[in-house]
Amino acid sequence: MDKVELASPPQDGITRVAFAPASNDLLASSWDKTVRLYDTDANAMRHRFNLAAPVLDVAFAGNNSAVWLDLTTGQARTVGAHESGVRCVNYHAESGMYSVILHSDPLRMLLSGSWDSTVGIWDPRTNTRTGVLTQPSKIYAMTLAGNMLVVGTASRNVWIWDVRNTQQPFARRESNLKYQTRAIAPMPNGDGYVMSSIEGRVAVEYIEESKQAQKFAFKCHRHKDEQGQEVIHPVNALAFHPGYGTFATGGSDGFVNTWDGGNRKRLYQFQCYETSIASLAFSHDGSKLAVAASYLMEQGPKDHPADAIHIRTVQDKHVKPKEKK
Template identity: 50%
Template sequence: MTETKPEFKLKNPPEDGISRVTFGPHSSQFLLVSSWDKKVRLYDIAANTVRCTYAHSEPVLDCVFQDPIHVWSGGLDQILKCYDINSGTETAIGSHESAIKCVCYSNEHNIICTGSWDSTVKIWDPRVNNCTGSYAQPDKVYTMSLAGDKLVVGTAGRHVWIWDIRMMTVAPQKRESSLKYQTRCISCFPNKSGYVLSSIEGRVAVEYLDSSPEAHKKKYAFKCHRIKEGGVENIYPVNAISFHKKYNTFATGGSDGFVNIWDGYNKKRLCQFHRYPTSIASLSFAADGSVLAIASSYMYEDEEITRDLPEDAVYIRQVSDQETKPK
């Protein structure tokens, strides 16, 4: 058994479902959290305090740091906002025709990418705060992740399109998810070789960006976040994936309330943490890999259960090499 590492809950958590937790680009101290309570909060986890908060008019579905000062967010109000942490000013940059589901930032190209339920991806230039292009996708955008020049977009209908953000006018590489059920999350390897994709049906696939037959042969999928209870195997959605930047290992969080850490190259589970009170909605490793932020937040998988729900909580867990380093 691995020894129990220090773990604590953030004070003043969001008051409704947590949609995203994400650490600053170079910091293990500042955590950005978006929520269905229409707010985006910046936590100082060292002091366990909320450093600042700003709001949208509707639930917020995603948020991202551009740099230590500027953060971006979008959600059901269809508006992309930029917030300056130092001055406390927020700016509505632009909008989509439907909810903004994903917001990500490319450090290499200094652009913001947004994916929407209006079946488009838009690219934004933060230097001039405007949209530089809108690109049709095959269906509603559910999840996106960047790997250098590549933007991997997962949509409804199990489509996976891989765009080159230097040349968005060129047709993307068009794939289908190798999992049979709806895509829930995509996250790219820090070394930019591929991506991990999860589904609502307790499975994870490891894929490679190289489209050669040799690379295609290396892809694989595995079952996870399934629990046998009373002789019945219950299968849970895998909602969240976060990579350890140094080791290229990754954590998955499921609606079973468990977090697992995997070594994708050696096809091994490294560890499993204790069970959290409810679904894991989002995960984020700090840039240095020292801590993992875990959002425990009921996602209404069973619509009949609405009473006595566990409160939404963000846990900060210190992780060891033993838990995250390939064996």
């Protein structure tokens, strides 16, 4: 079966899905104040963590706190707090980087991006904040590309920090996109990142100044209506395939597309989902793609029974780059 819908889904909008670094376990956070851990092979929920407020990102609660969830004991504890909602979270370890915070091994560095315009650096073993990175404005998206922390904020600012030396930003840039940043995802090799906006565009960017000539942006997730007018949708979700380095985009049009950035071509478009795509995640070996289909309030408050998490089996035709002719 090439697609399954996970049982026991969140009971409200889904904010994030993330695969574990070395298994097919999947985490899902939601506005229903829960984080759920799924065994995607067995299509079973292993744990449900009930928190005090809506969960905006995996392991982060909307009560301005960074929360550490122990998958062995099923217990949750607060690592630290911001002055406003925590929007993003990343985990940096000496052996690599993960966006998944729910992990049973000791952490080296926990990074939390907040609407209070700061990134907190935490040692979750001691619940100690070891640093604060002040950003130019409210944080909307954040990711780790190797040792580089890429932070997308309001006013189209993109600040890049080397987590090994945080005395000042490595680079201060303006987004190549004209509208508000919606998502950022790192290239598997750490050379750069892709970022998306609310206006149906994606930019492929590089960390080093020497590679800036290679950057580009393109239009996506848009269509013509019955009157021939172009309808443009936010690009809410980005995820790189760990093996091929191609990436997927998910939009409020309900479509998931995969792209070959090297050849600047779309590889595949999956059939339309019933509602917006809120989050995407490839499994560690690239064999699965988790798709969080979730209404994102584009049309105001209304019932959204179509919210669900789908697990797709990934084939080469979906993600393998085509040879240049």
